[in-house]
Amino acid sequence: MTPSDEQASVFALRGVAGHRFRLPDSEFMPGQTARITCASQDERLWVWKTLTGVSPPVKGNLIIRGRSLYRASAAERPALLREIGWVPQDGGLVSNLKTWENLILPVSYHKGTAAAELEEEVTRLFARLAVTGPALRALMSCLPDRLHPLEQRWIATVRAMLMRPDIIVYDAPFSGVERDHAQTLLRLITDFHRENPARVSVFLLPNEPFSERVPADVTYAVES
Amino acid sequence: VRERTTTRRPDWFNNRVLKPETLGRPFVNMLIYWRGVFYLLRYTLTHLSAFTIAPVRAVFERQIYFTGIQALGAISYIALIAGAIIIGQITSLIGSASPQATARVLLWVLVRELGPLLSAIIVIARSSAATASELALMGLRGELDSLRRMGIEPFDYLIVPRITGMTLATAAVTVYFLIIAVVSGFVVVWLTNDVSFGVSIESVVVLLTPFEVLMSLLKGFVFGLTIAATSCLYGLRVESSVTDVPRAVTSAVLRNVITVFVLDAIITYLFFL
Secondary structure (H helix, E strand, O other), X not given: OOHHHHHHOOEEXXXXXXXXXEOOOEEEOOOOEEXXXXXXXXXXXXXXXXXXXXXXXXXXXXXXXXXXXXXXXXOOHHHHHHOEEEEOOOOOOOOOOXXXXXXXXXXXHHHOOOHHHHHHHHHHHHHHOOOOHHHHHHHXXXXXXXXXXXXXXXXXXXXXXXXXXXXXXXXXXOOOOOHHHHHHHHHHHHHHHHHOOOOEEEEEEEOOHHHHHOOOOEEEEOEO | OHHHHHHHOOHHHHOHHHOHHHHHHHHHHHHHHHHHHHHHHHHHHHOHHHHHOHHHHHHXXXXXXXXXXXXXHHHHHHHHHHHHHHHHHHHHHHOOOOHHHXXXXXXXXXXXXXXXXXXXXXXXXXXXXXXXXXXXXXXXXXXXHHHHHOOOOHHHHHHHHHHHHHHHHHHHHHHHHHHXXXXXXXXXXXXXXXXXXXXXXXXXXXXXXXXXXXXXXXXHHHHHHHHHHHHHHHHHHXXXXXXXXXXXXXXXXXXXXXXXXXHHHHHHHHHOO
């Protein structure tokens, strides 16, 4: 890899390895869609925790815009993590906040955007998921514990999209979801990716049939 | 060597309570506890700039509402009953002829001591358990990691507004408690012993110096800080299992009650004795 490539990649994995698993070296270029395929739940969980910095690997580096996540100080880390939109499989919602408050939390925290300014955008995104009118209003006033796992995933996806990140990482977004819902969600994700030509979308995908349908420029497999 | 040491020990030393390991562990735990409390208080003090962020202010407002406004019902009932009992007892002890003496004892007992203490106990019963369990469950569910992932520092978002909100609410609740207790007490005395309500209140107002008011506020403030920091500390310590949650909640409540009484004794000793 040349220095110019290094500058061009917005997100890179270098020799990331744990006790049992290893991620292949990878560079994610602007506009790229990438799949990281995992053979087991253990692998997927390890990759997710490693990428998000919850469990740093035994060795290796995760580079975000030229800076190492694992070598960043506690003060620098939030700014680095903020560069990426994270969509956890379980939604990662805050349990004492209603759906609407969960949705707007990161964007109002980091960008100071007023709630009223986000209503239109949230309505538009949920309309793409066929959630509108009274159903949307009911959804917005729910606490996370009352939500279906699919709804939690929708909310996590929309929450990440509201931040308009250049890099977005999805953790098994189609696992355990009916095919129709998975298709709808995939369309939303694909359109969101196309909105910004520089956007990088990374999917952590388990070994299941729908994973093959996820379009990707490049596929990496976790090595055991 | 062991035998000689054993024989040299006095009988009280072999008492279970005074075994070195039994003596040592609570002492170390207490040091760890105070270190944690001071860490959270220092963090809060040095991160007040987090209030420029709207969601942090929302958590702060919610905390004020929960600890202060929602507690007003319970505070009113207890203040009403406590005021009536205490002032009734003072009047029956001193007699109704000397409203100044009643007012003086009232200041000593209710305004200086029982008011701040009872208010703190109500806050502990309502907010300490709730805060500790909420934070513990958030930690167990991975919500703190989720916040970090979004670039939100959990201490800025969860701890700073909770500690400040609970502290201010406790001080406010203490003042509210005192007003209700004093007024209700004198109303009861006026109705039962035919002592003029106006004269009773006037004698309290004459004796009530800004120092007395400040001391009650100081106690409310200090108790609030300690209750908030202790509750957050015990909540954040839970990391591994759901079974740790009730243990953390019970420990937070118990530790808070003990600490509040100890702090009350220290403040009283420093300023009034």
